[in-house]
Amino acid sequence: MSEAADTRQQFLSVATRLFAERGFYGTSIAAIADELPYTKQALLHHFGSKEKLYGEVLKGISDQLMTELEAARDATSGEGSSALEDTLIRFYRLLEGQTHKTQLLMRELLDNKHRATSANVWYLRPFLESLIALAKQASPSTFASDAQALITVYQLLGAMNYFLVSEPTLSQMFGEEMYRELRSGYEEKLRVLISQAIG
Amino acid sequence: MSEAADTRQQFLSVATRLFAERGFYGTSIAAIADELPYTKQALLHHFGSKEKLYGEVLKGISDQLMTELEAARDATSGEGSSALEDTLIRFYRLLEGQTHKTQLLMRELLDNKHRATSANVWYLRPFLESLIALAKQASPSTFASDAQALITVYQLLGAMNYFLVSEPTLSQMFGEEMYRELRSGYEEKLRVLISQAIG
């Protein structure tokens, strides 16, 4: 039983990485299984279909993002917009080390219409709702409606995600060394952007 | 000859739309040809391979984005950071009506590592360079280095792209009517973000 759970977890882990790197259509279930000492039928045994596996991966990512966002919030002392700023920076730092989450997030935004709509399941919703709640809680006066809150936090999320996802591109353009420099300076830039957007 | 050029153009047009919507792996050359009164072999006759077709699509997008960015710049009167602000807003308005360009841009950022690197061609580079030049030209004092310029403009590009690409997601979450409201208010939000980021 626990061995089975472990196998499942291994599949989920590899699948998450590959889906993030290559996208849903760019990743075959055989390719996932090939990185583990199992056949693709073992994968199908555990998850039923590629679509369901992808669903579990997305749900996992969404859950983790939510948890991490809330952890970032709870680790932040103080209240109001400066607390929100700290929380978002903390969240950014978390994302920094786990680029695949950002990649999957963006892929899902892009593919949503064609893939998830047909399955009619909307995995990222809880995370986005948690984001709204965070903004409203930190600054109820600034963010009257859900939409107003989301639109602002969304801008910031967009800015940081876009940057994180662009690592290959920027490394290629400026060289890896220069990219590391860029990245180390980015956090401060982001902080400024955040404080101005919500202040 | 001109008929052939027309056929090519038709292929490019459909291919651009489908690649943007479904990604490289999610789009088969047969699917592209099926939307036109030709067979997929006609497509291969004109472009040689799927990869080359995709390359031409990307090059087309990159060229158009560059041209439009420069047109936006030239349409802007004045100088300095407020001119840059106007230019970027103008550029945003252009993108607003042509979501597929934004989608392709982001897909290429995501897939770059796995697809384009192997082909070793980096199609979006001219556009990004043009973006850097724009920023440096508008505010040479603020943006000392290429990297410093890019990192800031990049944030803004990220914020607007992210929002544009999220239409399906946000429509689904808030309903289409609410989304239209969100979107109509977004330009002003973006303007504020821009002016603060570069001011």
Add this chain to the structure above:
DNA sequence: AACCATACTTACCACATGGTAAGCTGTCAA
């Protein structure tokens, strides 16, 4: 000892994929 469910594997399969080969048809230059 018989049963049974879980965790897998091997063997298959129908179908879609990108791509090749070869031919057909019209146009246009020599």
Add this chain to the structure above:
DNA sequence: TTGACAGCTTACCATGTGGTAAGTATGGTT
């Protein structure tokens, strides 16, 4: 009039795809 070539089509193919069917091995339950 012939030849060549551009712009297609039909025929075909090897490979990869997600998925099914039918097992085998193992460990726990009665």
